[in-house]
Amino acid sequence: MGFKNLPMTTVKPTENKESLFSEKVRAEIDTWVAKYPEGWQQSAVMAALRIVQDDNAGYLTQELMDQVAAYLDMPPIAVYEVATFYSMYEHKKVGKHKVCVCTNVSCMINGSDKIVDHMEKKLGIKLGEVTEDGKYSLKEVECLGACGGAPMFQIGTKYYENLTPELVDSILDGLE
Amino acid sequence: MSEDQTITIEIDGKAIQAAPGQMLIEVTDAAGIDIPRFCYHKKLSVSANCRMCLVEVERAPKPLPACATPVNDGMKVFTRSPIALAAQKGTMEFLLINHPLDCPICDQGGECELQDISMGYGSDISRFVEGKRIVKDKDIGPLITTDLTRCIHCTRCVRFGAEIAGIRELGATGRGEHMTIGTYIEKSVDSELSGNIIDVCPVGSLTSKPSQFKARAWEMLQRDTIAPHDSVGSNIHVHVRRNELIRVHPKDNESINECWISDRDRFSYEGVYSDDRLTTPMIKSNGEWRNASWDEALAMVVTGLKNAGADIGALLSPNATVEELYLAQKLIKSLGSERIDSRLRQGDFRGEAPSYPWLGQSIESLEKVDAALLVGSSIRKEQPMLAHRLRKAALEGAQISFINPLELDLNYAAQQLVTTPAGMITELACVAKAAGANGDLIDQAEVTEVHKLLAEKLKGAANGALLLGNLATAHADYSIIRSLATAIATACDLKLGYLPEASNSIGAHLVGAVASTGNDAQAMLETACKGYLLMGIEPGLDLWNPAKAANAFEQADFVVALTAFRSANLEAAADVLLPMALFVETSGSFVNAEGTLQSFAGVITPSGNTRPAWKILRVLGNLLEVPGFDYVDTTEVLAEITQATSALVPNNAVSNQVASTEVRTAKNGLQRIGDVPIYALDPLVRHARSLQKTHDAIPAGVYLNAEEAGKLGVTEGDNTVVVQDQVRIQLPLFIDPNVPNGCARIPAALAGVEQLGAQFGEVTLEKV
Ligand code: SF4
Ligand code: FES
Ligand code: FES
Numbered sequence: 001m002g003f004k005n006l007p008m009t010t011v012k013p014t015e016n017k018e019s020l021f022s023e024k025v026r027a028e029i030d031t032w033v034a035k036y037p038e039g040w041q042q043s044a045v046m047a048a049l050r051i052v053q054d055d056n057a058g059y060l061t062q063e064l065m066d067q068v069a070a071y072l073d074m075p076p077i078a079v080y081e082v083a084t085f086y087s088m089y090e091h092k093k094v095g096k097h098k099v100c101v102c103t104n105v106s107c108m109i110n111g112s113d114k115i116v117d118h119m120e121k122k123l124g125i126k127l128g129e130v131t132e133d134g135k136y137s138l139k140e141v142e143c144l145g146a147c148g149g150a151p152m153f154q155i156g157t158k159y160y161e162n163l164t165p166e167l168v169d170s171i172l173d174g175l176e
Numbered sequence: 177m178s179e180d181q182t183i184t185i186e187i188d189g190k191a192i193q194a195a196p197g198q199m200l201i202e203v204t205d206a207a208g209i210d211i212p213r214f215c216y217h218k219k220l221s222v223s224a225n226c227r228m229c230l231v232e233v234e235r236a237p238k239p240l241p242a243c244a245t246p247v248n249d250g251m252k253v254f255t256r257s258p259i260a261l262a263a264q265k266g267t268m269e270f271l272l273i274n275h276p277l278d279c280p281i282c283d284q285g286g287e288c289e290l291q292d293i294s295m296g297y298g299s300d301i302s303r304f305v306e307g308k309r310i311v312k313d314k315d316i317g318p319l320i321t322t323d324l325t326r327c328i329h330c331t332r333c334v335r336f337g338a339e340i341a342g343i344r345e346l347g348a349t350g351r352g353e354h355m356t357i358g359t360y361i362e363k364s365v366d367s368e369l370s371g372n373i374i375d376v377c378p379v380g381s382l383t384s385k386p387s388q389f390k391a392r393a394w395e396m397l398q399r400d401t402i403a404p405h406d407s408v409g410s411n412i413h414v415h416v417r418r419n420e421l422i423r424v425h426p427k428d429n430e431s432i433n434e435c436w437i438s439d440r441d442r443f444s445y446e447g448v449y450s451d452d453r454l455t456t457p458m459i460k461s462n463g464e465w466r467n468a469s470w471d472e473a474l475a476m477v478v479t480g481l482k483n484a485g486a487d488i489g490a491l492l493s494p495n496a497t498v499e500e501l502y503l504a505q506k507l508i509k510s511l512g513s514e515r516i517d518s519r520l521r522q523g524d525f526r527g528e529a530p531s532y533p534w535l536g537q538s539i540e541s542l543e544k545v546d547a548a549l550l551v552g553s554s555i556r557k558e559q560p561m562l563a564h565r566l567r568k569a570a571l572e573g574a575q576i577s578f579i580n581p582l583e584l585d586l587n588y589a590a591q592q593l594v595t596t597p598a599g600m601i602t603e604l605a606c607v608a609k610a611a612g613a614n615g616d617l618i619d620q621a622e623v624t625e626v627h628k629l630l631a632e633k634l635k636g637a638a639n640g641a642l643l644l645g646n647l648a649t650a651h652a653d654y655s656i657i658r659s660l661a662t663a664i665a666t667a668c669d670l671k672l673g674y675l676p677e678a679s680n681s682i683g684a685h686l687v688g689a690v691a692s693t694g695n696d697a698q699a700m701l702e703t704a705c706k707g708y709l710l711m712g713i714e715p716g717l718d719l720w721n722p723a724k725a726a727n728a729f730e731q732a733d734f735v736v737a738l739t740a741f742r743s744a745n746l747e748a749a750a751d752v753l754l755p756m757a758l759f760v761e762t763s764g765s766f767v768n769a770e771g772t773l774q775s776f777a778g779v780i781t782p783s784g785n786t787r788p789a790w791k792i793l794r795v796l797g798n799l800l801e802v803p804g805f806d807y808v809d810t811t812e813v814l815a816e817i818t819q820a821t822s823a824l825v826p827n828n829a830v831s832n833q834v835a836s837t838e839v840r841t842a843k844n845g846l847q848r849i850g851d852v853p854i855y856a857l858d859p860l861v862r863h864a865r866s867l868q869k870t871h872d873a874i875p876a877g878v879y880l881n882a883e884e885a886g887k888l889g890v891t892e893g894d895n896t897v898v899v900q901d902q903v904r905i906q907l908p909l910f911i912d913p914n915v916p917n918g919c920a921r922i923p924a925a926l927a928g929v930e931q932l933g934a935q936f937g938e939v940t941l942e943k944v
Contacts, residue, residue, distance in 0.1 A: 062361060080349050
């Protein structure tokens with residue numbers, strides 16, 4: 001009866017799930033729930049958190065995590081565990097453009113420090129902070145698997161490689 | 177391979193038999209071969225995350241974790257080979273990287289698995305010179321202290337919550353070095369079994385809050401006794417330093433409490449040190465209480481008892497020992513009275529009662545039922561360890577149903593029919609009819625699909641049970657509920673069982689501390705006796721109808737109370753208070769729900785001038801010159817009991833007839849549900865400080881669902897006046913969605929309701 005072979009569902013399923021999230025978000029989560037066997041809706045927790053995060057300007061709140069728990073009939077703590085384990089879930093406000101800069105070995109050897117310095121000066125914020133106008137935020141990440149193009153960063157779903165301060169300027173300035 | 181096959185494996189050169197599919201660590205544990213471990217626990221799922229149990233297995237390319245390696249025929253294992261030792265040493269070094277090594281100030285020091293295994297398998301020096309991480313301690317409630325910097329992330333506590341307690345409260349949030357155990361948000365851990373995480377935690381990360389910094393492991397003596405609250409009779413170790421109780425731990429007993437105990441059994445010992453302890457005899461003269469010597473008090477009691485003569489009633493706590501109950505009834509009977517009872521919270525004494533009611537099966541077999549109907553039982557809070565057995569059955573697919581006047585927060589899926597007290601009778605009659613039984617009430621019942629399905633489920637069970645809980649016992653129509661339950665059990669071929677309320681509810685039947693109808697606990701308060709003997713009770717909190725009891729005591733000439741605690745309510749009722757020892761301070765025996773008699777010795781000497789109740793009763797017997805009252809110790813009393821009762825076996829049989837079809841409970845009007853909250857069961861637990869700070873220690877009040885509250889125009893926090901049998905008291909209002917329409921949950925046994933009437937009955941509410 002370990003929690004490996006039994007779903008971690010709550011005893012009392014949540015009633016009126018329609019009160020949670022918008023219809024669009026629910027429909028999107030449901031497509032993920034449908035991928036798993038009946039009763040294993042908790043398996044969709046990662047997708048659900050991502051969908052909800054995207055819908056909330058890129059970050060999660062405790063309230064939203066609780067709603068995900070309620071929607072998937074999971075104990076809230078089980079959702080907190082997932083949401084705090086993966087670094088791509090945000091628990092604080094992020095900028096409109098979240099710049100995820102790699103500082104892992106290959107990028108570091110290829111001068112990621114300089115890139116970070118440059119961006120910090122340019123935007124007037126440190127790693128982990130958001131610009132006052134809310135447009136940019138900087139985040140330090142581990143290897144994104146693009147060492148061939150080190151140093152690199154990721155904004156949204158796009159990778160930018162072989163960065164130089166000049167290239168960084170043009171990329172950042174070119175964002176809406 | 178079939179299940180009963182055995183295979184042979186070789187461990188450290190020795191041939192050992194094992195069953196296929198067993199994990200290596202189970203085999204070595206059974207064979208007495210030590211393998212170090214942190215995350216493995218025999219009652220929890222295997223997580224194999226600590227890697228401490230690495231051993232060498234022939235032909236395996238690297239060491240394997242014994243806890244997660246199934247045995248194979250002909251497998252050769254080396255637990256102490258250079259490869260195994262190096263792996264264990266390496267793991268140990270890693271585990272200690274972030275460990276603070278603060279053993280000198282850690283409560284676990286001296287009994288810590290990390291300390292022990294580090295001594296046995298670790299290295300004497302660490303090569304880690306970098307900074308260690310620290311984790312902020314979290315407040316997870318009044319019972320458990322956290323010191324999470326010490327945590328080694330074995331996740332035993334997390335798995336305990338998910339798998340045993342049945343509610344996920346703790347979790348491991350964050351990753352890598354940032355991983356911490358906790359509730360993530362500020363929240364207490366509220367399970368009624370939460371204290372067990374103190375035991376499963378292999379390090380000093382989770383320790384007992386009430387005993388924090390009180391003693392070092394090696395200063396304490398371990399004594400064994402039996403938990404004195406519910407009818408499970410959990411086996412416990414009591415740890416004592418210089419005659420002071422420091423803490424309580426479970427003692428393994430697979431057939432009773434396995435290796436767990438409820439929080440009530442673990443933390444109630446604090447009540448022994450309550451400021452309300454009565455430590456010297458007291459007598460009331462001219463309405464004033466004053467201390468007295470034992471001689472003076474006993475002389476007064478003897479006069480009082482003699483004057484009352486045959487017109488004496490005895491109300492004895494069902495938490496008293498077999499020996500105490502036996503002596504008390506012997507004393508009272510010698511005075512010519514038959515009015516002796518310990519079924520203090522029973523609501524109805526009509527009809528034929530079973531001679532020696534019990535669980536109807538062994539505690540262990542509860543986990544094997546495939547269907548069960550529980551009537552009037554909040555089993556999780558009433559008998560937490562029995563609830564655990566039932567939960568195991570439910571997880572194996574057993575269908576559990578409840579007929580209750582309150583909805584329960586359960587930790588498994590079950591069917592709950594929640595209805596008014598009168599509705600409970602209707603529901604039972606319907607199920608009985610659907611099952612094919614006949615009877616007065618049954619024939620008129622209007623069966624619906626729900627009842628048919630339930631009856632079918634129960635009939636289809638190969639090993640079904642019907643269990644009556646404390647809310648059934650306290651029901652004003654208990655006798656009718658019992659007959660209907662008997663009818664259902666017979667029609668569906670279920671084992672009928674009782675979930676007795678207290679540690680010795682069953683033992684009381686054994687020694688005749690229960691009276692026949694007419695002399696019972698209710699009858700002796702209905703028409704007042706001349707004198708009363710109370711033992712181990714607070715009349716406002718431990719009796720079914722405190723208002724009626726107060727009247728009777730008022731009219732009586734003389735009331736003597738053997739008690740461990742003082743209370744205003746008791747002092748109003750009594751004329752003499754004799755200070756009585758508590759469970760750890762006396763020897764005796766309890767008979768648990770399955771009819772097992774368990775004896776125990778005293779653990780500490782009684783505080784102050786208190787005396788074990790059996791000694792007080794012995795002296796009273798001597799002073800009243802009752803023959804046969806010169807016992808030397810409780811074993812002599814028990815020997816006499818065993819001789820006298822050897823023919824008695826637990827038996828739930830009653831005639832299948834509905835004894836009286838006269839239903840007392842009204843269908844209309846607001847009905848009181850006077851349940852007894854988990855930490856209000858008996859005087860000892862009511863005085864246990866830390867338990868009284870938990871969420872389960874709810875305040876006295878009126879608990880209504882939102883709809884009922886709306887009808888009355890009251891909201892949460894308002895004060896209301898409760899009127900029951902002309903008694904009026906003010907209580908705060910709480911909204912509780914678990915209460916059905918037409919009902920007001922006004923829990924009994926809580927400070928604030930001592931004046932009120934019966935646990936079940938009609939009440940009216942007035943807005944203040
Ligand atoms: S707190 Fe104790 S039981 Fe829980 S994970 Fe840490 S070491 Fe293991
Ligand atoms: S180290 Fe930067 S992408 Fe791999
Ligand atoms: S005990 Fe085997 S890995 Fe922890």
